[in-house]
Amino acid sequence: MYQYDVIDHEFLADRAAQFRDQVARRLTGDITEDQFKPLRLMNGLYLQLHAYMLRVAVPYGSLNPTQMRAFAHIARTWDKGYGHFTTRQNIQFNWVKLGDAPDILDHLASVDLHAIQTSGNCIRNVTSDPYAGATAQEVDDPRVWSEVIRQWSTLHPEFSFLPRKFKIAVTAAETDRTAARAHDIGLRVLRNAEGALGFEVMVGGGQGRTPYLAPTIKPFLPAARLISYLEAVLRVYNRHGRRDNIYKARIKILVASLGAEEFARQVEEEWGKIGEGADLPDTELARIRGSFVKVPFETVAPRSEVFEAEQTSDRSFARFVRNNVKAHKQPGYAIVEISLKAPGATPGDASAEQMEAVADLAERYGLSDIRVTHEQNLVLPHVKLDDVPAVHRGLQSVGLATSNISLISDIIACPGLDYCALANARAIPVAQSIQDRFADPDRAEDVGELKIKISGCINACGHHHVGHIGVLGVDKKGEEFYQLSLGGSGAEDASLAAILGPALPADKVADAVDKLVETYLSMRTDGERFLDTFRRAGMAPFKEAVYADAH
Amino acid sequence: MPTLIKRTGEGFTAAEDIFTDVADEDAIPNGPVILSMARFQAEGDALVTAGRSVGVRIQPDEAVEDLAYDLPRLALVGAVFPKFRDGRAFTTATLLRERLGYQGEVRAMGEVMRDQALFMVRCGFDSFAPVDGATPSDWAKAAGLFRHVYQRAADHRPPAFEERG
Numbered sequence: 001m002y003q004y005d006v007i008d009h010e011f012l013a014d015r016a017a018q019f020r021d022q023v024a025r026r027l028t029g030d031i032t033e034d035q036f037k038p039l040r041l042m043n044g045l046y047l048q049l050h051a052y053m054l055r056v057a058v059p060y061g062s063l064n065p066t067q068m069r070a071f072a073h074i075a076r077t078w079d080k081g082y083g084h085f086t087t088r089q090n091i092q093f094n095w096v097k098l099g100d101a102p103d104i105l106d107h108l109a110s111v112d113l114h115a116i117q118t119s120g121n122c123i124r125n126v127t128s129d130p131y132a133g134a135t136a137q138e139v140d141d142p143r144v145w146s147e148v149i150r151q152w153s154t155l156h157p158e159f160s161f162l163p164r165k166f167k168i169a170v171t172a173a174e175t176d177r178t179a180a181r182a183h184d185i186g187l188r189v190l191r192n193a194e195g196a197l198g199f200e201v202m203v204g205g206g207q208g209r210t211p212y213l214a215p216t217i218k219p220f221l222p223a224a225r226l227i228s229y230l231e232a233v234l235r236v237y238n239r240h241g242r243r244d245n246i247y248k249a250r251i252k253i254l255v256a257s258l259g260a261e262e263f264a265r266q267v268e269e270e271w272g273k274i275g276e277g278a279d280l281p282d283t284e285l286a287r288i289r290g291s292f293v294k295v296p297f298e299t300v301a302p303r304s305e306v307f308e309a310e311q312t313s314d315r316s317f318a319r320f321v322r323n324n325v326k327a328h329k330q331p332g333y334a335i336v337e338i339s340l341k342a343p344g345a346t347p348g349d350a351s352a353e354q355m356e357a358v359a360d361l362a363e364r365y366g367l368s369d370i371r372v373t374h375e376q377n378l379v380l381p382h383v384k385l386d387d388v389p390a391v392h393r394g395l396q397s398v399g400l401a402t403s404n405i406s407l408i409s410d411i412i413a414c415p416g417l418d419y420c421a422l423a424n425a426r427a428i429p430v431a432q433s434i435q436d437r438f439a440d441p442d443r444a445e446d447v448g449e450l451k452i453k454i455s456g457c458i459n460a461c462g463h464h465h466v467g468h469i470g471v472l473g474v475d476k477k478g479e480e481f482y483q484l485s486l487g488g489s490g491a492e493d494a495s496l497a498a499i500l501g502p503a504l505p506a507d508k509v510a511d512a513v514d515k516l517v518e519t520y521l522s523m524r525t526d527g528e529r530f531l532d533t534f535r536r537a538g539m540a541p542f543k544e545a546v547y548a549d550a551h
Numbered sequence: 552m553p554t555l556i557k558r559t560g561e562g563f564t565a566a567e568d569i570f571t572d573v574a575d576e577d578a579i580p581n582g583p584v585i586l587s588m589a590r591f592q593a594e595g596d597a598l599v600t601a602g603r604s605v606g607v608r609i610q611p612d613e614a615v616e617d618l619a620y621d622l623p624r625l626a627l628v629g630a631v632f633p634k635f636r637d638g639r640a641f642t643t644a645t646l647l648r649e650r651l652g653y654q655g656e657v658r659a660m661g662e663v664m665r666d667q668a669l670f671m672v673r674c675g676f677d678s679f680a681p682v683d684g685a686t687p688s689d690w691a692k693a694a695g696l697f698r699h700v701y702q703r704a705a706d707h708r709p710p711a712f713e714e715r716g
């Protein structure tokens with residue numbers, strides 16, 4: 001993992017001190033809430049329905065055990081004993097007191113963490129592949145480039161007051177685990193025909209009330225030119241993005257209104273004027289790269305007898321392996337996913353005890369590396385096959401061994417009206433009702449990969465536009481209704497979901513999902529996922545199944 | 552006469568504002584003046600030729616490049632923040648310094664508050680008309696809060712990667 005040096009440490013200490021002063025000015029009344037609001041937002045502090053919410057950055061979703069224990073400490077000391085991992089690989093604490101926020105930031109800074117730019121109209125925390133450094137699929141380690149962007153974007157003097165928030169994703173594998181095309185900028189690391197390293201640059205994706213998938217504006221950007229090119233994109237956006245209407249202020253609207261070609265031309269022109277002087281020196285690139293390559297893998301046999309035997313003797317372990325254990329590039333190792341979607345649980349929530357258990361397992365069996373996924377789960381990226389049974393038992397003991405990664409009960413949901421001041425409807429109870437309906441793990445496995453994503457309002461934090469089944473909460477005359485949509489994907493086969501039909505009351509959502517699933521099961525051909533069947537058969541049979549009674 | 556905060560070397564001091572910021576509908580008074588871009592393009596030439604000290608006020612939707620030829624004749628360039636959260640003036644100042652090579656005064660005008668002092672200084676602003684009552688020492692404190700910066704900018708402060716080098 002990247003190690004912070006004295007410069008990074010002093011920077012975080014200075015940031016915490018700055019915020020302490022700002023909170024003090026607010027508490028004594030020297031500044032008004034109106035003046036304080038943009039300042040607290042730049043430190044991830046939102047005023048929600050019941051309390052302040054603090055969103056802490058997990059840079060590109062990568063954590064060490066000490067940092068995970070710090071989350072547990074914060075949850076226990078200043079919150080109600082749990083935290084919520086988000087669809088942007090961050091963590092939120094939902095019950096924070098304003099006066100405690102400076103102490104929390106100090107505690108975070110002591111373990112190299114912070115809440116910088118987790119909110120506000122600035123460049124947010126970079127999203128990256130939770131399997132980085134562990135999957136054989138990748139062309140390069142995307143964390144190298146994520147760290148480059150983290151540093152470049154941190155308190156960027158020119159780009160901290162953009163028209164709207166700005167999210168960047170970096171992926172380097174053929175399987176996209178970042179939803180790159182749903183970001184303001186998606187970067188896909190690749191090699192060109194000559195073998196040179198570079199990026200496919202996609203700009204102008206986003207969700208919210210007008211979803212767009214980002215078009216590719218540059219098929220190959222030489223890797224060393226990343227920063228100057230990002231600067232060009234951000235400058236064109238900062239100057240020309242709309243500021244008159246918050247709903248039209250994201251870069252996706254600028255790209256869509258100019259057209260991808262014209263936007264690309266403007267970026268190219270600006271980039272030409274910036275020149276190479278803005279790029280990061282090769283020495284710094286090499287320094288950052290160096291901190292990601294030293295992973296102390298052991299040389300072990302590709303096949304583990306312990307691992308095989310346990311699957312034969314323990315059916316729950318075999319199920320865990322089928323669903324949560326993924327191929328690793330290093331022989332004899334595996335990637336272990338930890339589901340935060342246990343039946344009846346709030347998607348993405350973890351208790352302090354669970355966080356500590358994961359930290360212990362990572363330290364003991366996982367080369368001290370932990371990842372957060374944008375699907376609100378955790379990952380131990382480097383576990384020896386020999387140790388997977390012990391990890392499984394450790395997870396079982398704290399209720400974290402749910403074997404449902406990418407299955408129908410592995411639901412993304414925003415906090416919704418249970419917490420969020422923006423929401424129109426609750427998301428968590430709907431997720432729980434669907435989980436209950438598909439609680440039988442054999443049935444869930446039979447259904448196979450099916451990504452349900454639930455948002456409690458049009459802002460789409462629950463990514464419903466890119467769900468195989470998307471669920472959007474809407475308010476109809478004071479009552480919660482849910483609009484279903486089908487066929488979305490945030491992966492390498494990205495697409496936007498289409499609306500199924502009229503919105504349904506809360507108690508009909510699980511029934512409708514059940515009918516959609518039964519329709520799929522009755523029509524699927526060998527190997528087809530729900531999404532594949534939908535793409536082949538179209539909306540009609542699904543719509544008929546759900547709304548037949550209404551005819 | 553309103554006071555300004557000016558950057559002097561590494562510090563900040565109070566200075567009298569000798570310029571009149573002239574609205575488009577007002578007559579041009581005697582003494583140093585700041586005009587809108589449109590007014591400058593219409594009337595600036597005569598004033599400058601007459602030896603007057605003239606500055607231009609750039610709104611965020613105006614292109615600073617349009618001033619390129621006139622920069623050597625200007626006493627100052629003001630970049631306006633109509634709202635605290637409108638960040639276009641940061642680009643204006645950056646381009647003035649880094650692309651157009653402007654060496655004169657670049658003034659932050661509009662809703663200017665100490666909480667953006669660091670960003671303003673880094674983008675090349677060197678005079679400030681704060682609306683939050685900030686004093687030069689408040690400004691110096693806000694602009695100097697961070698011992699390190701991560702990226703190159705118009706202030707030419709060595710970024711972290713150069714400090715590490």
